[in-house]
Amino acid sequence: MLRHIAGRVLGAVPVVLLVALGIFALVRLAPGDAASTLAAEDATEADLARMRAQWGLDQPVLVQFFYFLTNLARLDFGTSYRYHAPVTELIGQRLPATIELAVIALLIAAAIAVPLGVATALRKGSWLDGLGSLVAVLGVSAPSFWIGILLVLFVSGYLNLLPSSGRIPLDVPLREMTGFVLIDSLLQGQVGVFRQGLEHILLPATTLAFGMIGIIARISRSAVIDVGQEEFVVTAVAKGLKRREVVRNHLLPNATVPIITIIGLELGTLISGSIVVEVVFSWPGLGSLLYSAVTSRDIPLTTGIVISYTFIFISLNVLVDLVYVLIDPRLRVGRA
Amino acid sequence: MIDCRKPSLRMAVIAAALASAFSASAQTDNDTLVVTTTDTLVTRHPYAESSAQMYSVWCQVYGCLGRYNYAARKFEGLLAERWEQLDDLTWRFHLRRDLVRHDGGPGPTTADVLHSYNQVMTDPQSQGRFYLSSVKEIRRVDDHTFDIITKEPTSSLLGQLFDKFTITSEEIFRREGGVASYNTAPIGWGPYKLRNFAISERITLDRNEAYPGKVESSPRTVVFRRIQEPDQRVTALLNGEVHIARLIPPQLVGRLDNVPSVEVRRSPSNEPMFIGFNAKIKPWDDPRVRRAAAMAINKDIIIQRILFGMANRLDGPVGTEQVCYTTPIANRTPYDVQGARKLLAEAGYANGGPAVDFYTAAGRYISDRQVGEAITQMLNQAGFKVTLHTPEFASLWANVRAGKAPMYYMGRGLALEPSEWLSQYFETGVTPRISYSNPQLDALFDKDRKTFAFEERCKIIREISQLIDTEAPAIFLWNHQYVSGVRKGVRFVPDASGELWLPDVGL
Numbered sequence: 019m020l021r022h023i024a025g026r027v028l029g030a031v032p033v034v035l036l037v038a039l040g041i042f043a044l045v046r047l048a049p050g051d052a053a054s055t056l057a058a059e060d061a062t063e064a065d066l067a068r069m070r071a072q073w074g075l076d077q078p079v080l081v082q083f084f085y086f087l088t089n090l091a092r093l094d095f096g097t098s099y100r101y102h103a104p105v106t107e108l109i110g111q112r113l114p115a116t117i118e119l120a121v122i123a124l125l126i127a128a129a130i131a132v133p134l135g136v137a138t139a140l141r142k143g144s145w146l147d148g149l150g151s152l153v154a155v156l157g158v159s160a161p162s163f164w165i166g167i168l169l170v171l172f173v174s175g176y177l178n179l180l181p182s183s184g185r186i187p188l189d190v191p192l193r194e195m196t197g198f199v200l201i202d203s204l205l206q207g208q209v210g211v212f213r214q215g216l217e218h219i220l221l222p223a224t225t226l227a228f229g230m231i232g233i234i235a236r237i238s239r240s241a242v243i244d245v246g247q248e249e250f251v252v253t254a255v256a257k258g259l260k261r262r263e264v265v266r267n268h269l270l271p272n273a274t275v276p277i278i279t280i281i282g283l284e285l286g287t288l289i290s291g292s293i294v295v296e297v298v299f300s301w302p303g304l305g306s307l308l309y310s311a312v313t314s315r316d317i318p319l320t321t322g323i324v325i326s327y328t329f330i331f332i333s334l335n336v337l338v339d340l341v342y343v344l345i346d347p348r349l350r351v352g353r354a
Numbered sequence: 355m356i357d358c359r360k361p362s363l364r365m366a367v368i369a370a371a372l373a374s375a376f377s378a379s380a381q382t383d384n385d386t387l388v389v390t391t392t393d394t395l396v397t398r399h400p401y402a403e404s405s406a407q408m409y410s411v412w413c414q415v416y417g418c419l420g421r422y423n424y425a426a427r428k429f430e431g432l433l434a435e436r437w438e439q440l441d442d443l444t445w446r447f448h449l450r451r452d453l454v455r456h457d458g459g460p461g462p463t464t465a466d467v468l469h470s471y472n473q474v475m476t477d478p479q480s481q482g483r484f485y486l487s488s489v490k491e492i493r494r495v496d497d498h499t500f501d502i503i504t505k506e507p508t509s510s511l512l513g514q515l516f517d518k519f520t521i522t523s524e525e526i527f528r529r530e531g532g533v534a535s536y537n538t539a540p541i542g543w544g545p546y547k548l549r550n551f552a553i554s555e556r557i558t559l560d561r562n563e564a565y566p567g568k569v570e571s572s573p574r575t576v577v578f579r580r581i582q583e584p585d586q587r588v589t590a591l592l593n594g595e596v597h598i599a600r601l602i603p604p605q606l607v608g609r610l611d612n613v614p615s616v617e618v619r620r621s622p623s624n625e626p627m628f629i630g631f632n633a634k635i636k637p638w639d640d641p642r643v644r645r646a647a648a649m650a651i652n653k654d655i656i657i658q659r660i661l662f663g664m665a666n667r668l669d670g671p672v673g674t675e676q677v678c679y680t681t682p683i684a685n686r687t688p689y690d691v692q693g694a695r696k697l698l699a700e701a702g703y704a705n706g707g708p709a710v711d712f713y714t715a716a717g718r719y720i721s722d723r724q725v726g727e728a729i730t731q732m733l734n735q736a737g738f739k740v741t742l743h744t745p746e747f748a749s750l751w752a753n754v755r756a757g758k759a760p761m762y763y764m765g766r767g768l769a770l771e772p773s774e775w776l777s778q779y780f781e782t783g784v785t786p787r788i789s790y791s792n793p794q795l796d797a798l799f800d801k802d803r804k805t806f807a808f809e810e811r812c813k814i815i816r817e818i819s820q821l822i823d824t825e826a827p828a829i830f831l832w833n834h835q836y837v838s839g840v841r842k843g844v845r846f847v848p849d850a851s852g853e854l855w856l857p858d859v860g861l
Contacts, residue, residue, distance in 0.1 A: 049745070050752035058404030059767060060484035060778065063785070066755075072478055101396045101553065102479045111553075167585050175589040182589040183581050184555070188388065300581050302555050310394055310554070315748055 023336060030332040037328045041321050042086055046079065052099045052315040073099060073317075086321070095322030100314045105322035108307060113326070114197030115185060116296070116303035120288035122200075122219050123226035128281055131231045135238025135277075140265065142243065150235055157232030166225040166298040173221060180217050183300040187214045222299040226292055230284050237280040241273035248272070275346055282338030286331040387573035387844070387861055388596040389854060390581045391557075398551045399536045400520045402479040406768055410853035411557060411578070412520040416542030417462060419447065420516040422770055424675060424849035429512045433462045433521055433543060439806060442507040443490075449498040452566045455523060456541045462521055464500045468492055469524035477533070485518045507804040509811055513677060513771030517851075545857050546576065555580055559856070571845070571860035591616060591839045597861070598846055598854070599839040603720050604662035610839045620835045621848035622666045624675045625765045627719065629729070629829040630779070634789040635760040637701070637708040644826035646697035648687045650736035651729055653831050660724050665832035670819040672772045673833045675850030678812035679772075683820045687829075694736040709739040714763035715747040720834050726763055757786025765834075770851075772815055773802045780827055790827035 053069040070076045074085065089096060095105035138150035174182040186192065186199050190211050195202045200219070203212040245251060246269060254264045293305035300306070304323055311319035393407035400412040413421060419434040431437070435450045453461035471492045474482040488508040493501045504511060523541065530539045540548040545568065546559040557578045561568065579596060581587045584603050591599035592613065602610070602618070610616050629647070631638035638644055657665045666674060670683040698704070712733075714726035723744055730740045745753075753759040769775045778784050781799045782791040798818045805811045822828070836852045845860035 049749035054752040054755045055748045056481075058481050058484050060774075061404075061481070062484065062487065065483055100394075102399055102402050103397070167583070170583075170586055170589050175592060178593055181595060182586045182593060183583070184579065188386070188556070188558070188577050188579070298583055298586075300555075300583070300586070302552075306554065310396075313746070313748060 022339070026332075026336045026339065030329075033332060034325065034328055038087070038090055038321070038325060041324045042083055045315070045317050045320050046082075048315065050315055051075065052317060055313075055315050056100055075317075090325070095325070096318035098311070098316055098319040100310065100316045100319065105318050108319065109304065109322055109326050111197070112302060112304045112307045115199075115301060116289055116292055116305060118198045118200060119219060119223055119226065119292055119296070119301060119303060120285060122223040123230065123288050123292075124281065124285050126223055127227035127230035127234055127284070130227070131234035132238050132277060134231070135235040136242050136265075136270070136273075138235070139239040139242035139246070150239065154232030154236050157228050157230070157235075160228065161294075162225055162229060163294050163298050165228050166222070166295055169221050169225055170298075180221050182221075185215070185218050185302055186211070187218070190214065222292075222295050222301050225298070226288055226295045229291075230288065234277070234280055234284065238273070238277050241276040242269055245269050245272045275342060278341055278345065279338055282334055282341065286334040289330055290327040385574040385861070386577060387575070387598070387859065388577045388579055389598040390587045390590065390596050390600050391578045392582055392601055393578075393580065395551070395554050395557060395578075395580055397479075397553070398540060399479055399533065400522060400540075401474050401477055401482050404481040404484075406851060406853055407578070409518050409520075410851070410855075411548075411559070413517055414544045414546045414856055415540060415548045415559065416520045416522050417453075417544040418517060418520050419467075420512070421855070422513070422516055422677075422851075424851065425847070429516055437512075440501070442804065442806075443504050445502045445504070445511060446495070447500055447502065449500075451498060453543045454564050455526075455543055456547050456562060456564075457526075457539075459523070459525065459541075462523075462543050463497050464494045465497075465524045466521050467500055468494065469527060470519070470521045473522065473527075474519070479533075482518065485514050488514060507806075509803055509806050510677075510771045510773050513774065517770075545572075549575070561856075567857075569857045569860075572857045573859060573861050576854075576856055576859075588839060591841065594841070597841045597844050600836065600848075600852070602837045602839050604664040604837070605721075607662065607664070607837060615842050617840050617842060619838050619840050619846065619848050620664065621852075622673065622675050622850055623833045623836050623852060624673060624769050624850040625767045626668055626671060626673055626769055626833055627665075627763070627765045627831045628668075628671070629831065630754070630759075630762050630764055630788055631827060632757060632760050632787075632789050633791075633827055634757065634786075637703075637710065638760060640701050641825055642697045642701040643703075643708065644829075645687065645824075646694040646701070646736060647733060647738065648826045648829045649690045649694040649697065650738070651732050651829060651831070652689045654689075656725060656728050657832055660721050660728055661832070661834070664720075664835045664837055666835065667832050668830040670823045671776055671828075671830050672815060672819050673769075675770075675833070676772045677770055678815040680812065680816075683816065683823055685820065685824065687823055687826065691732075691736050698737045703737060706737055707739055709741070710761055711743060712740050712761045712763070713743045713745060713750050713753070713759050715750050716744040718747040719763075719765050722763060729763070754787050755785070757789050773799065773811075773818070776818060776822065780822060788827050790825075792821070792825065792827075795821055795825075 052073065053066045053075065057066055057069060074082060093106065097103065098105055098108055101108055134150050134153065138147040141147055170182050173179050192199065192202055192208060192211050193206060195205055199215040200212060203215055251264060251268050254268050292303060293309055295301065296303045296305035297309050304326070308320065308323045311323060391407055393405050396403055400416055413432065417433040420429055420431040423430045433449055433453065434447045437445060437447045439445050449462050449464070451461060455461065471486065474480050474486055488504050488506070488511065490503045490505045493503060495501055502511070526539050526541055527535050545562050545565045547562050548557070549560045550558040559576045561572060561574050581590060584601070584606055587599040588602060588606050588609050590596045607618055610618050631644050633639050653667050657663060657667060669686040672679050712726065712730060714722050716723040726742050726744065730742045733740045750759065750762065754762055754764065766775050777799050779788045780790055780795060782796050795818065798814055798821065802811060802814045802818065805814055836848050838846070838848050840846050843861070846854065
């Protein structure tokens with residue numbers, strides 16, 4: 019097992035390097051530069067030149083890339099041009115909000131999509147199957163900013179049920195322990211804050227989940243249909259087992275591997291794909307930080323966040339591999 | 355008794371329970387004023403961000419020398435009690451002696467002003483050097499008096515310094531570990547104290563109860579809450595999550611009509627919107643072509659149809675809210691498509707053309723893309739062959755700054771002092787944004803800087819405005835209106851700065 023993890027981690031090194039090279043090239047190829055974007059409107063050309071020199075942007079590109087790689091090796095992404103703070107510190111402050119949002123979105127998506135996928139598989143060709151397909155297509159094709167604004171207008175504006183944006187209520191006395199509002203509030207016994215935190219996260223998480231529901235439902239449906247055609251299921255039915263028992267004891271346990279895979283991979287997609295939703299809901303996470311970094315040509319912050327996303331994605335892949343081994347005895351036997 | 359076994363009733367009961375459980379949290383308490391902001395709120399460092407929002411906040415927390423009062427149309431002292439001009443290069447300022455620092459420490463002194471000047475000019479993170487660029491040195495006279503010596507006569511010095519030049523405590527800076535003190539001890543002399551600064555989320559201020567002349571009706575606590583999306587700002591206002599929703603775009607004002615608990619309040623801004631031509635790039639080196647473009651654009655129809663009437667037409671570069679505005683200039687460029695065609699023919703384009711590239715950002719200014727499309731159509735009707743480009747703002751702005759954009763639609767924020775920003779664009783060699791050069795105009799700018807009598811100076815600015823309108827190195831279109839949705843019962847009169855002077859606001 020350890021050897022397997024070590025292999026995956028080592029395999030990730032070239033991926034990170036490639037991503038680093040790609041993002042370094044992309045941010046430098048983008049038109050516009052940080053100094054002209056961030057300097058005051060009245061700033062003089064001398065001010066701009068001073069800013070470029072301060073950030074090392076007046077150095078040859080190869081020199082800049084050398085410094086970039088050596089800093090990356092030390093996991094030092096430098097200091098943000100815009101926020102005037104170390105990039106790692108900024109990422110550390112914002113990551114919990116994004117993870118919290120992604121996890122809640124995934125829970126919502128899984129809670130709706132897995133039962134929907136199983137139900138549509140068991141009633142293949144029925145009206146329910148048609149409805150499931152419709153939901154899947156809608157979820158995948160509707161842009162998240164549109165869904166988000168509709169939810170705000172209806173749930174927040176018309177029904178006045180939930181706050182329209184933000185993460186926590188104004189100035190709640192919540193001491194930061196883990197950075198996760200829902201966890202911190204529970205650890206500190208502040209049920210009211212927990213409830214308010216939940217209210218704030220529901221709309222953005224539902225928006226984010228919307229796109230995932232279709233994908234997870236379709237994968238779940240396919241997995242259940244595939245397993246249903248296996249001989250051991252046919253045998254179980256032939257032996258006269260009740261339908262519920264066949265589903266619970268034979269179909270579902272064997273369909274979990276692809277479902278877990280897609281859920282694991284989708285968590286990575288949710289974390290890295292929450293940019294639009296975070297901007298729409300003024301959610302103070304990594305996505306809105308990346309948006310701000312890109313629009314202001316903040317090179318250290320942009321590269322830092324993209325590389326962090328890469329680390330997260332790779333880590334989740336490794337985690338999914340480990341979960342396979344835990345849930346599928348055949349894989350354990352195979353390794354032995 | 356309600357029979358909850360019926361599905362419809364059960365749903366209704368659940369919905370009512372949810373509504374009562376959740377909606378209470380959207381409300382705010384009575385002493386707290388919540389105001390939206392679209393500013394990024396990036397840093398607690400008072401000199402490291404140049405934005406109207408942050409200048410205003412730091413001026414009200416730390417304190418600044420003075421501010422421009424739009425209602426009274428004059429500069430007022432805040433930390434400075436009074437000032438006078440000793441000669442063309444020397445301004446003497448006297449600091450107030452009745453102020454107490456938020457922590458009970460002494461009021462502002464000359465040492466604090468010198469320290470702040472030093473910070474703006476030497477701190478690597480400082481974004482404020484531009485507003486002190488005409489200052490040669492600040493000289494101590496005594497603990498509460500200092501002289502500002504300018505490099506050359508600068509009649510607009512107050513407009514450059516006031517509202518922006520934040521004064522911070524030298525003692526706190528030294529005691530609390532330098533720049534770190536901005537995080538750990540944001541203590542000043544202003545009418546409000548900083549309670550909390552959550553980067554990219556909100557700023558919370560508490561009223562300074564020890565501030566002389568404190569207004570009892572001003573809010574005890576003020577929260578600037580960042581909401582970027584306009585739809586959400588409106589929703590948050592209607593929900594009762596915020597009291598003042600700023601920067602409501604014209605197309606969303608309708609959502610606030612006929613809502614009894616909300617009022618729409620407008621103010622002209624001092625951000626002139628204009629089309630700039632780079633005179634180094636053909637055909638914009640020809641004043642007849644520039645003037646033809648100016649005559650081809652029907653500003654009124656764009657204001658009515660695209661901006662829903664929520665902009666004030668500009669005739670010349672100086673708007674109603676800027677220093678020295680009195681009346682429109684005498685000889686305004688008329689809207690005259692036939693006249694534009696005639697001018698183009700004179701310039702050698704009788705058979706069509708010239709072909710020009712027109713740049714506007716999409717999403718930076720109100721309805722900017724639609725405005726760009728309308729202007730393109732109008733210019734094409736006059737005979738131009740316009741290709742419209744809508745790059746991302748950062749890319750467009752870098753090109754404008756470098757003098758590479760031939761024709762662009764742009765706004766100029768914080769344009770209180772017209773001579774400052776007009777010099778930046780139209781005086782020879784100051785910036786390459788327009789690349790226009792006119793010795794007559796340069797002489798007027800020079801004369802303006804050396805003229806300290808207000809009325810006399812305003813006459814010169816009128817001459818400058820007239821010359822720019824005639825020569826058309828840029829076409830001045832309109833000032834957008836700042837539209838705010840305000841909950842009933844909130845005393846707030848918006849002004850052209852777009853910001854709030856909190857002692858003037860009441861709950």
